[in-house]
Amino acid sequence: WNYPRRNVSGPYFCGVTQVMADMSWNKCLELRDIFLAYKTAVIELEEWLSSPYCQNSTNKMQCALWGYGGGHPAIKARTATYPLRVMNRALAITKSIYRS
Secondary structure (H helix, E strand, O other), X not given: OOOOOOOOOOOEEEOOOOEEEOOOHHHHHHOOOHHHHHHHHHHHHHHXXXXXXXXXXXXXXXXXXXXXXXXXXXXXXXXXXXXXXXXXXXXXXXXXXXXX
């Protein structure tokens, strides 16, 4: 759709990468461009990796994925399964590439 559902306001989760878009609905629509969506996701993950929340973490990537997937509440709770699912999928992709 080209407009948010009734009574819905930001932040929006936009594009194929579902980056958090604390922005206008028009900016969210721009993230339908797959290249812009992935570029924005990389920027967001880099910001989480360098954030004070993840700098002192024993596993910075897991912390960044918690932040990306659920923000500060997810980092604090450390219960979301999103980081584990992403890292397991990355491992499976890597294994299939090296088998070829």
